[in-house]
Amino acid sequence: MSGMDLERLASELKSDKAARDALIEDNKRLEAEAKKLEKELKTLQKEDPSSMFLFYEKATHIDCEGYREYMEAMKLKESLKRQLASEKERLRILIESRTDITEMSVEPLSQAELIRIVKQLERRKVDAQSKLHEAENSLNSTAKEVAKLRDAQKMYQTEFDLRDRKRGTTRLQR
Secondary structure, X not given: OOHHHHXXXXXXXXXXXXXXXXXXXXXXXXXXXXXXHHHHHHHHHHHOOOHHHHHHHHHOOOOOHHHHHHHHHHHHHHHHHHHHHHHHHHHHHHHHHOOOHHHOXXXXXXXXXXXXXXXXXXXXXXXXXXXXXXXXXXXXXXXXXXXXXXXXXXHHHHHHHHHHHHHHHHHHHO
């Protein structure tokens, strides 16, 4: 498991935590809304108990979209909790199992283990070379952009100098 994978997993964990926190906030908001509606219903019952029959009759025809959304959010929340727990466990195992192969003693290792370590080192070398190549390309493109900007700056400066000279001669002629 490379550092990129750990970073990706950490990023996923962070986004899952953010999603979980958002769901918790939504849950709190929905619970507060439910309590508010319950209080409102109780006050309506106290004011006019006979109107409750009409209310329940109308309620059977009302689309319960909010309730469905709440249930979907709760299912998603539980799913995210399970995923978060499994990702935490996976990260813990990865971190515990990670050893630095560059500091290992090679004497007690079998030939198969040595071959595996050599392959890992070769992969690391290829990864490092590709990162170096990407960095070189980035530096080259940045250097080209800087050169273009300097050329443009020189061109504009020359243009401004020419304008100033023309203004100076026209001012003197007046």
